[in-house]
Amino acid sequence: MSIIAGNDVLASGKPGQRVVDDMLRQRIITGIAIAVVFFAALFLLGPTGFSLAIACLVGFGAWEWSNLSGLSSLSQRVFYLCIVLIVLVLSAMLIDFPSVAALDFNAGQTILAYTVLWWAIALLWVQGYPSSAILWGSRWMRAIMGLLVLVPTWVAAVMLIHLEQGPWLVSLVVVLVATADIGAYFSGRRFGRRYLSPHVSPKKTWEGLFGGVLVNVPIVIALGIGFGLDLRHWLLLGFTVLATVLSSVLGDLLESMVKRHRGIKDSGNILPGHGGLLDRIDSLTAALPVFALITVSSNGWF
Template identity: 40%
Template sequence: MTKTRLLAALIMAPVTIAAILLLDTPWVMALAAVVFLLGLWEWFELAEIEDTLARTVLLVANLALMVAIVWASRSAAGFSYVLFQLASVIGVAWWLIALAWLRVPRFASDHETWARMFKLAAGALAVIPAWCALGWIHATAPNGHLWLFTGLAIVWAADSGAYFVGRKLGRRKLAPNISPNKTVEGLIGGLVAGLAVGLGGALLAGAPVAHLPLVGAVALLATLASVVGDLFESLLKRHAGVKDSGHLIPGHGGILDRIDGVVAALPVFALGKALLGF
């Protein structure tokens, strides 16, 4: 499984990195929208929306909201990212609520309509703000493409660090009622890896050395947010009684299994970067 997981990552990572570094922001956002909406489709399935037509209508509604945000951001004076910034703030607020939800893992765990409604709202609040944060980061001068790469690399490094450290050294369970395989040692490994990659990426993006402590703080917060995103998806899978959100990516599961940490970390990284001015 580790070999398959590594091979899949070696294929996906170069394509993703090339798109971020070489394409203009509108194209990056368009490609990201496809990926995020595929993840949202899997989210609907975890929310037990079994009817394909119903899932399609919900997906189109979320796509329409994305389009509306872009359309409303256009003006004769140019393109404004104010709505993207507002959405990012909403995203950060949502993940704080999600953290509280994780403390009550049985909440919305049944199969009633009201429980599905909570999970559908959670899907929109997770995916759309993350997509807005992605566009906001990439479009920010100077070197927005390098900063977006750094934000994503923090999550990738944290995920890998947690996986390998957890396998080798993991003893104490982090959240046994939600994800029994995650450990405190894995969390520490992920934090160290995310911090190291965040600092290295900041230097690559042109940040002065004086800003590295600020970058480090945001990298740690983004890593912690990615853990919340990962745990929340694990909670949805536990409620649905499935191991993976899908089977599209060999060794990795579904699209949502790969972006669960990203959708939580991007709003935190974007907002932290803007507030601390690096």
């Protein structure tokens, strides 16, 4: 890649368009492949199969997070992976997964309620970076952060997929987060002036955040009309979408903060053109627990 880029620079005085096009093409192809595999698993595997598939993703995410934590040796990283999987199994036992009758949604709500409290603390750390690193900058504190990020994501996915409209609810979260990300990107590029968190992610702006929220308004309107919602459920839907979108931004910022502290650009390189798995699901690690907690606690807006 560097050789090709270098030749193009010599020829034109700037990075070659061919390199940019190749990178964009690779990113698009990988993105389409991810989407196809994800939605196939979501709608074809059933609740138990999908839950186990997400557990595998959490395991790989734990492997990447061990690197973000600064656990460099193979034994340390394997040990951390085992710890995450053990906590995952304990969480599964708490919510009675896989239950023949039904999941224990009360236990799941309790886990997610504490998760939201954790994300409130994470927000303060992101706002306070780099000074806040004195609280979480050690290797094992970052390792604990990974537990709090990854395991509740699995719990939230399991709870949602076991609801009556489970696959569609999980799809909705993914669409909301993706739409917000696209809206934030374009509105930030066009109108961005005030930085959201310059020490963590210099490219994110308040204008981009507002754009990410606004582009989801048509989705709220379409769902409200499609389900024939009354005013109460309209407000509940709007609050759910707003909380989900805002929390997705926090999930992105938290991983960016840890990567910046670690001094790396990507969490891994398993996804060509995208980086690591965590680079693709960081927004969902906060959005899924928030969406699931509101949806389950309120008995849904649908």
